[in-house]
């Protein structure tokens with residue numbers, strides 16, 4: 378594995394040590410007292426800091442370039458006593474990562490279909506990810522976040538990297554707007570609530586979406602008129618083949634409806650290790666969705682509504698509509714809402730004037746997959762231990778003991794039936810593993 382990063386530096390005339398993790402990311406080890414270090418993470422999100430990282434990289438006076446061994450020798454002269462809670466910092470002393478053989482992964486997924494990984498390891502830092510990428514390279518590799526958007530069809534005959542990189546770090550604040558970096562292994566909902574507690578607003582409509590922060594850009598998660606792309610600043614990801622840490626801005630992520638470059642041209646090439654968000658204390662409220670308005674009104678009107686109240690309304694609506702994965706196995710919407718040409722839509726509408734639809738970009742039309750499945754007669758249909766949820770036709774459920782193959786067989790039958798009835802081929806939103 379070749380990689381330009383990490384690179385190691387020391388400040389001449391002082392004891393400060395640096396690890397340059399990527400072109401915009403530096404870990405600093407600052408001496409404290411006689412025998413301790415304090416670690417800081419620096420993310421270059423403005424020009425002066427980018428310039429500083431560039432100068433460190435060039436290694437010109439007063440900075441000395443070190444080999445990894447020489448750096449470690451200097452580092453080992455002190456111990457670490459404190460560190461900022463930055464996402465992705467290497468825990469110290471480093472706990473050597475290790476594989477768990479034949480690990481059961483059904484419980485790590487919200488569908489709960491039984492499956493094993495040949496070997497599974499917890500990823501608590503960038504260093505863990507690099508270790509796992511270079512170990513047992515003959516085995517295929519997959520990344521697991523919260524397991525809420527995948528269906529295991531069979532055992533995974535390979536390495537599975539369970540993302541557990543933690544930490545939340547505010548790196549910019551102009552009094553209103555903040556930029557915050559969050560570790561890929563943080564729970565999405567936990568992060569949304571943490572942000573609201575801190576007064577960093579803009580993500581409230583995305584409360585209670587299961588899963589991890591690192592997976593959120595994968596399919597540009599969205600709900601109630603907001604998508605992750607609306608509050609996304611950048612992410613850092615490690616290339617699976619080279620180990621290089623690179624930064625992706627919004628343009629490079631090529632976000633679309635439940636889509637990004639990580640599901641298209643860059644599929645299976647990167648491990649996302651942290652995501653940065655742009656939030657505002659005075660973010661505008663997004664309450665245009667009818668369900669949110671009614672919920673707010675039922676709570677006593679929408680005057681002086683706070684961001685937290687919107688989050689609470691969203692949580693109540695979601696709890697009333699969607700099955701709780703801790704009670705019934707599911708992965709949320711199993712299918713994407715199909716987007717069709719206006720001609721195709723008009724053909725469907727001639728036979729089904731009541732078809733639920735919404736405008737989509739470029740004059741196209743988005744159909745409600747749940748409506749198509751419901752009208753095709755599948756809502757509440759049960760087949761053995763799996764079925765279609767009786768409250769939400771878009772959600773396939775595992776009542777307990779269903780295999781991935783059984784759930785997929787049901788999905789295929791629904792897809793064929795809907796295509797036969799409406800001429801529209803549904804596509805799964807959920808990632809199919811080992812199909």
Ligand SMILES: Cc1cc2nc3c(=O)[nH]c(=O)nc-3n(C[C@H](O)[C@H](O)[C@H](O)COP(=O)(O)OP(=O)(O)OC[C@H]3O[C@@H](n4cnc5c(N)ncnc54)[C@H](O)[C@@H]3O)c2cc1C
Nearest residue numbers: 520522523524525526587588589591592598599649708709
């Ligand atoms: C009840 C329920 C409701 C839901 N509601 C919504 C909703 O309203 N809107 C919505 O958009 N989604 C929704 N989802 C889907 C799901 O919550 C999201 O897609 C979520 O982002 C998945 O996160 P995860 O960590 O569980 O990903 P996983 O299921 O673990 O992984 C999903 C995919 O991303 C890859 N991946 C995960 N983490 C990383 C990483 N760090 N680097 C590289 N690749 C990675 C995996 O390999 C896999 O291909 C819902 C799911 C459930 C169960």
